[in-house]
Amino acid sequence: MLSSSPFLRGESKLLKYEPRFHGSLPVVQQQLEADSVVTLPDTTVYPGRGLILSLALPGMGEWYAGAKTKALFFFGFEVAAWLSWKSFSDKGEAIESKYERFADEHWDLYDWWLRTPWLTSSYGDVVCKGTHHLSLFLPGQTSTISSDSLCGDWIDGVEVVRDHEYYENVGKYDQFVAGWSDLFASDGSNGWWEKEKSVGDSVEIIVMTDLKKDYINQRARANDAYRMATYTVTAIMFNHVVSGLDAFIETRRRKLGTELDTAVGLTFSPFTRSGVGGITFAIRW
Numbered sequence: 692m693l694s695s696s697p698f699l700r701g702e703s704k705l706l707k708y709e710p711r712f713h714g715s716l717p718v719v720q721q722q723l724e725a726d727s728v729v730t731l732p733d734t735t736v737y738p739g740r741g742l743i744l745s746l747a748l749p750g751m752g753e754w755y756a757g758a759k760t761k762a763l764f765f766f767g768f769e770v771a772a773w774l775s776w777k778s779f780s781d782k783g784e785a786i787e788s789k790y791e792r793f794a795d796e797h798w799d800l801y802d803w804w805l806r807t808p809w810l811t812s813s814y815g816d817v818v819c820k821g822t823h824h825l826s827l828f829l830p831g832q833t834s835t836i837s838s839d840s841l842c843g844d845w846i847d848g849v850e851v852v853r854d855h856e857y858y859e860n861v862g863k864y865d866q867f868v869a870g871w872s873d874l875f876a877s878d879g880s881n882g883w884w885e886k887e888k889s890v891g892d893s894v895e896i897i898v899m900t901d902l903k904k905d906y907i908n909q910r911a912r913a914n915d916a917y918r919m920a921t922y923t924v925t926a927i928m929f930n931h932v933v934s935g936l937d938a939f940i941e942t943r944r945r946k947l948g949t950e951l952d953t954a955v956g957l958t959f960s961p962f963t964r965s966g967v968g969g970i971t972f973a974i975r976w
Contacts, residue, residue, distance in 0.1 A: 741942035745934040752938025756945055764956070765934040772930065776923040783916035790909035791858055797902045798861045800825075800851045803870030804841050810883075814898055816865040823864050826852035862906045865898045873902045922963075 745752030750766030753759070810817040819842035826835040830848035840846070851857060861867045868874070873882045886897045933956075958969040 738939045738943040738946065741938035742935045745938035746931055749930045749934035752935060753941055756938060756941035758941045761937065761941070765930060765937070768930050769927065772923050772927045776920050776927070779916045779920035779923065783913050783920060786909060786913035786916060790906055790913065791853070793902075793906055793909060794858055794861055795853065797872045797906070798867075798870045799872065800827075800849070800870065801845070802872065802874070803867055804845055806869040806874055810869060810898070814865060814896070817868060817898060818866060821864070821866040823860050823866055825857055825860060825867070826854065828852060858910075862903060862910055868898045868900065868903060871900045871902045873900045 741752035741756050743752070744755050745765065748766070749769045750762040750764070753762035753765060804819070807817060807819050811819075820839045825838040827838055827840065827846075828835060828850045829846065835852055838851075841849070861870060868883065876882045883898050883900050886899045888895045888897050956971045958971060
């Protein structure tokens, strides 16, 4: 007698599907996919990024590209240039304050008004009313008048406005030479003297005093210091541009894997108007 086996009837628990023995298959699959994702850092070197970085701060783009020596050079040049600018600016300001005090002490408005007519007959530029003027304060007034208003009677209580125009005019133009306190010596003799200045094909006579000469030299030293400060600013601008171009070249070279060896630098010169003697650029392969 044949009897049916439980395996054949499908009653065996070994062949029976039991979902309780495992979790949801889609959940397990999603978890495995999530666990298998690994985020790798982006090691791509972008030339445009190097350019922007060095334009913002010289040397940063080279550092980003891996050219550490160049990065230190451009950054060091930037620091040195800014320190030079600060030094020259401070020097110019110190000399400027000194020559302003010098003029306040040795140039007088009343002396200028009183003694100018004494020299007019000998020197045509030493006049009260000329091509230049000083601004004057009237007592009790908020507005100013021109020094031309003194080409007559003296105005009691009038004061000169000590602005940039004043400090330039009293040393630059013969029109105001009579205001210097050493125009006459203590014994009454002439304290002024003539200086010849070549102007094209002619010679110009400048009326000088020792104090006026000293004042002019002080102003020249201040202007030289400010000029050097301007040159350093120009050099700083060049450093940003050159570093940006060099960073672009470095990052592009490393991205493409070419064996180019580039060198870019600035040649500083205090004798040029821009402060930069030239740009050196070399490529070696």
